Amino acid sequence: MEREQQTTPGPGREQALELFLRYNQSESLLKHALAVEGVMRYFARQRQQDEEQWGIVGLLHDLDYEQFPEQHCLKAGEILREEGWPEEMIRAVVSHGWGICSEVEPLSELEQVLYAVDELTGLVATTALVRPSRSVMDLKPKSVKKKWKDRRFAAGVDRSIIERGAAMLGVELGELIADTIMGMREVAEEIGLKGEA
Numbered sequence: 001m002e003r004e005q006q007t008t009p010g011p012g013r014e015q016a017l018e019l020f021l022r023y024n025q026s027e028s029l030l031k032h033a034l035a036v037e038g039v040m041r042y043f044a045r046q047r048q049q050d051e052e053q054w055g056i057v058g059l060l061h062d063l064d065y066e067q068f069p070e071q072h073c074l075k076a077g078e079i080l081r082e083e084g085w086p087e088e089m090i091r092a093v094v095s096h097g098w099g100i101c102s103e104v105e106p107l108s109e110l111e112q113v114l115y116a117v118d119e120l121t122g123l124v125a126t127t128a129l130v131r132p133s134r135s136v137m138d139l140k141p142k143s144v145k146k147k148w149k150d151r152r153f154a155a156g157v158d159r160s161i162i163e164r165g166a167a168m169l170g171v172e173l174g175e176l177i178a179d180t181i182m183g184m185r186e187v188a189e190e191i192g193l194k195g196e197a
């Protein structure tokens, strides 16, 4: 089997978005997908990795969530395989639910970054939305850290997963939060977090 996804012109971003929209109607899921895509692109660029590949994995990671919540991660793997996406990307998508809905452990840099930032984008978005500006553009890591400690705030965001992700990557939580905010700023308009400013 040949696998040269870095150079092979397989399905691209357009096909990924089309596929995502085929399986998802929810506006909030789309915004989450676009937020994670933006953050993955930011990290890929920072780490001199394949931005397109990382971005698409971010965009597609919750592909099956709306229609197959009980089979989350596994179903996404099946769909992506049927659609002919490269194994490396499929593995990355499935690994984001490690310990929850998948037994595939995040091992590659791509997988570990996805694992670390997925839940964090939710905390960043919720923090931005309770501020007067309702924007990520002027959001400081300090504000997110304050909300981090308030476990009743965005209670659905599992802080332990983010901590585990940061540990895997060997980065400080503060740095992870700062970079996640930077990534979300790049797609602020699309994810409704540009605010009034």
Ligand SMILES: [Fe+2]
Pocket (backbone or CB within 6 Å): 061, 062, 065, 072, 096, 097
């Ligand atoms: Fe997920």
Ligand SMILES: [Fe+2]
Pocket (backbone or CB within 6 Å): 032, 036, 061, 062, 118, 119
């Ligand atoms: Fe997600």
